[in-house]
Amino acid sequence: MQRTIEQQGTDQREAGPESTVDIAVTAPPESPVRGAAGALTVGLTALLALIAPACLAQAAGSGDPGPVSRWSLLASQLGYGLQSALVLMAFVLGLLIWQRRAQRHISWLLALMPGWVLMVGLAPLTPWPAAVAVVLAPWLLWCGVHYLMRRLRRRDRRLHRALLAQAVLFPIALLLPFPTARIAGFALWWLGAQLLIAMAWHVWHLWQDMFLPTLEERYPRADFVISCVLIGLGALAVVAAWTLPGSGLAGILAPLSLIGLGLHRVREFSRALSQSELAVLQGELRLQERIAELERHFDQVAEAKLEQVTERERKRIAADLHDDLGAKLLTIVHTSESDRISTLAREALEEMRLSVRGLTGKPVVLLDALGDWRAEVVSRLAQANILAEWKSPAEDIEHTFPARAYVQTTRILRESVSNIIKHSGATHCVISCSAQDGYFSVVIQDNGQGIPLELEGRLDKGHGMASMKARAKQMHGQCLVESGPGWGTVIRLTIPL
Template identity: 45%
Template sequence: MSYRGWQSWARRFRQEWSTAEEGGSDAAPERTGGVSRRLFWMALFMGLLLAGSVGWGLLLLNREAVRLSHPATGNLVGVGVQSLRQAWVVPSNAEHFPEGATGRKLTLPDEWAINHPRHEGGIWYRFQLDEVAPRGATDESLRAIYIERACSNVEVHLNGEVLYRGGRMTDPYARHCYRSHVVTLPSALLKARGNVLDLKVVGYPLEQVAARQRAGGLASVRVGALADIRELAEDQEFWTSTLAGVLGGILAVMGLFALGLAWIRRLDYLMYFGLLTTGWSLATARFWLTELPAPNAAVEVLIAMMFAPLVGCAVQFVLCYAGARLQPIISEVWMWRVRAWLWVQCALVPLTLVWLGFDRIFLGVSLWYPIFAIEICAGISYFLLAAGKRRRPEFWLMSVIMGVVVAVLGIELSYQFGWIKLWGVHVTHFVMPVLYAAVAIRLMQVYAKALQAAQGAKAKLEQRVKEVTAEMERNFNQIAELRAEQVAEKERKRIASDLHDDLGAKLLTIVHTSNNDRISTLAREALEEMRLSVRGLTGRPMVLSDALADWRAEVVSRLRQAGIECEWRNPNDIIEEPLSSRTYVQTTRILREAVSNVIKHSGASHVIVSAEVNLDLHDFVLVIQDNGKGIELALDDRTDRGHGMTSMKHRAKQLSGQCLVESGPGFGTIIRLTLPLEVATMQQPPSIATPRMVDHVRSQ
């Protein structure tokens, strides 16, 4: 494909990705499936391309490192650091180099699996050193040898004297396969010419170990100034052991933290990630544990057994973190079978090794290495499918990780099967922890966002709970008040019924049977007052026009009986506004008190009563004006001291209105009563319990 073709394809892919993200889960199924498949193949292609690039780069570095570590120099030691490449090799377990034994000359590095198949025990390597350092030399002129790798342990002799022993030289041997050795050459033991350097290396054959890194062998041996050798050894130690140990410690802390979060939050993927990182850190502990009292077979089987649970945790983590079920690609039954197989293989690995025998451990593990690699790649592929389907941001991160993992697994398998040779720095020891760290950072980022979202949701939930609680309390109070009013209403109706049936009947009997006019009049007035009270107790509302008609009939009748002319001015329109019974009763009593004051105290001959209704302000006004003598100045400041005026103003205040009195000697008296209408109250349906209904019920 040409450059423009690639550019066009990438542009179309970005457009489809953006469209799918905007559509989300509501996108059409066929379109979503197409984009997901395209994403998957895109990620697979990128992963394989990245894997090839990383693998090829590592192989080039490997070849260059091998070339630089074995320069074409002889056995003489000159200025700087030089390699001892040629050695006389004699397989023997003797305590000293076996003089006269059959041997052969080999070029280092010496890999036992190739040059000494199935050899177990010790092998002697003899080097000739012809140059010596002067006696009494300083630290700057001291010479030392550097052994890059002697698996699994080494013993150094100079001119027949033992200079260095790395650890236990008897079975089980000390394990220094991941460490280098620095041995100082004392000037007192060096000769002018003909120095002999003997190395005894002990180890196990490839068939008895679980990985090629722990098979017997000797890498390069270098000679140089002590300072240069120490610098070289420190660099090598850092990349081969120290860095792996530090990363293992970091992974252990991360794993324990992930396990703690998984236990608190009940998150399976965090549990598996914590187990994976903790298990990897335990696996790197072999860099520090060199003196193990256990037999070699037990140690190698234990190391091999760790591969299965690590792979199982890795695949389980990817499956749990993917989340989505890819029906019908992977059904629930198949998912259960996959997880069951991951744990069954933890038992099959040691059974396979026991069945093959401890002399064929590497063969048994080599059968499982490709299976483990396929399982890891399949788990990552499943995650890519799920992430592409759900448009998760981890899609591209996992694509990169897949490429690196494929490259590392390819190099590891190629090395284990002997297809390539690696130098002292093993890529798996620090590449995999870096990948774990990248995944851990992403998990912490996701967890932080989820925690922030949970805190926001919690705050919203608490606010909502407060609002709902306040609403429930208000509703409860309203219901309680309404219930109390209903009980009070029921009691008022009972009292009104008793008054009407008992007291009303007796007063009516007095009115019709009494021969005394005054008693009959008083009984009739008491009967009217009782009927008014009963109307207030029953709580039945009425229309304002009807109330004005009743008030007009009563006021005009009373004033005519007293010989006072009355002029009643009503609004022209028929007012259909509702009026509560309480307002009707209290207004009636205010009007009666005002009329009584006119009759008893004013001496007026003419009274004007006008009624006005203001629909905009929702109130009505009653004005009673007479032409009497008015209130004297001496009594003007004491108008409120009488019970009549006080009761009128008090009743008006109870109705949220006001009663104003304007009077002066010789100018008559004006009483202005302003009361609010109850339009909104009476328009609510009586079956719905609202705050305004509660106010209305309370007003009864």
Template identity: 55%
Template sequence: MIQLTAPQAPALGRLPLVLLCAALLCPAAAQAQTVTPSLYWAATLHGWAAAMLALMATAVGVVSSLHHRERPASFLVGMMLSWVVLRAATAPGAAGLRPLLMTLLVLCGVQYLLRQMNWKRSWIDHALLIQCLVVPASLLVTGGQVVVLGTLWHVVLGLELVVAMGWALWLRRQRQQSAVDDAPGGDFHLMAALLLPTMLALVAEMLLAAVSETLWWTASPWLGLMLPVLMLGLGLQLLNNVAHARVDAEKRAASLEQRMAERIAEVERNHAQLAEQKLEQVTERERKRIAADLHDDLGAKLLTIVHTSESDRISTLAREALEEMRLSVRGLTGKPVHLIDALGDWRAEVVSRLGQANILAEWKSPAEDVEHTLQARSYVQTTRILRESVSNIIKHSGATHATISCAVQEGDFILTIQDDGQGIPTELDGRLDRGHGMASMKSRAKQMHGQCLVESGPGWGTVIRLTIPL
């Protein structure tokens, strides 16, 4: 068993922080004691705690220097280093530093606990700074007789820590209830688990020192472990908060990048739409200009030829050219055409042309009234397909009867032209799009996003079925 007497005071460095400060400020308390296995293991744990606090102070110091919002963590670094240095300052020559280290520890601890909750008061800052000067000065004035004064300062500094912990815990509770700030208020239970045992340990040490020196000497090494454990817990909490903040920042950055990409895509779509609208406007103006030129210049000249020509052949060709020109102008102007009006125009033209060729024309309109409209280009292309079909019937089919039926089904307009002629000759090798303008009709249907199907065979006529979307 190792014996420790008053001259061997450096061994007191293994005692917990509050006990150490009391012993350093009150040498009378450091009476001869027996270093039991319990005290030995407590001293060992204090040594490990000092080493871990030194490492934790380094990590927290780096974090506080890199992150502006974590600047209050510098007070936690000061608290940790004050405890580590205070534990090591057991040499007789360092006795003058111990009171200052204790007051620095209290200053840093109070500042960190309160500023962590964004609670700052200038009078507290000034009082703590003044205390750092008053404590060592008052001990210096006594000339080393610090028994009563040292005990008094020990109680005052300990109570300051307890009050600061309790106030910080109350503020955190208020924040959690009001949900003003989820970051400091959401971990109330964790902070309560760290602060409450430390507060009880500090109060218990002071009470034991007043009640029984023997109990104080036995229990205080273990009670004093709560303060370094608290500082380690605060450091881990800080590092954990920084890590979570980093993860949250990365998530927000990813979300921001996604929103930015979506915004850019939307801007690009809007720009493309605006460009398309601008192009459409320019194209529309150009179409109208061309239509006006055709109508005013070419139309007038063709009309003059129709009325002044002495040749029936020339007059007929001029009249046909005039009709084609008017159809082209109608397509260029871009005005929609009511389907019922288009059906009337087509019926009059088809029946007239087929009747002139001595071909019986049967026109079948839709079963019910239609209220749809056709785009101008669709009207022009359909008219030309219909004219080409009628021309084929007149010129090539040898038919005596033709049936033209119209229907509207599921948003599509279906035009069917059927004759009882001789059909398309076999010399075309089954390629129905080689002759009679079939390729042109299919191309026009494709431009309208529709289709033109042709069925024919020698001796049973030809069927042309045009389907276009309305």
């Protein structure tokens, strides 16, 4: 069994340099401070790979030390397991730093983990365990204090230089004519006291950060409790090393504290990743809303521009009709010797003026429109010997008609009057107008012979009915025709105001 373990240790020693070079090649570019911590971590981890088999062999071959020291054996075995977990946690933290450069302060915790394993595992294998502790402990304190400070985004150059000087002076103190055990005992109390002060300072600032004014800067209460528990384990490890140096309790509490701090950092990284993904999703939603808003704005601008161009073109066409065609029709009206030609020219001139009025786009007051329609309808029906009865709205109305709606309504009324004169044979016609509930209605009813049954299925194909309904539909209204032989015809026009 002893030979097998030693042979495994020899194999791992042979494979050790290759693994070290492999890690160094795949490491990303680092800053000077982070590079130093990373190099220290790689070296400590490689050295741990060399001494771990020997440590296990010593634990396996130690035998039963007796009932008194069973707790020490159990503590040492548990310590070995925690040290292995520390190495794995250091590897995880290394991957985390690799993926997120903003977490560079974790490099100090990363260096602390294999450093602790190296100090605890190497000390029993050397003839000078106290000397090893004196050499390595100041550097571990240096890493721990820097981690606690960088965790709060604070730096102190004077403290940095003092800790470096301390880490250099303690190994030199071993050359003095003092017993190594006394120097190790002094280092244990002195460095432990410094670590406790750093922990208390860290907890105090975390407590203050919980009461910052803004919610984004405020340290979460749950994280504060977890940090206090983990740092408290580290403080208990220092106290156990002072009061119970041979119990191995410090070798259990310290790795538990470091593993907990590492898991806490991984938890914070996972939470930050979730928050960043949520922020990205919210940003995409805001971007989509902004794009939709820009598209709506672009459509509105394009529609307004098109309306401007259309309005300008309408005015140009209206001006051309009025100046050119209107002048020629007016000349025909005044110079024609034929009454028929003069009448047709006058009607064409009226139609042209109506078209020009619709093209100019000026709105028409509804009362003025009713006056124009009444004058024209009553005059035309009177010329055909048809008694016209016009009923205007009872109340005064203040609505206006868009120019296009005024033109279309005028043409519908003209077409209706033309049908009454040409086809109905009526002697009486009632025209009722009303404006209520946002709609304008005109009802034209005559006492003529009505529409014959054979033409009832072809109302949309003759007598101008199709054009009347199409014009009403353009105004988002409707035109209904009710007729029957012997009881006349009723035309109902309804359009929104």
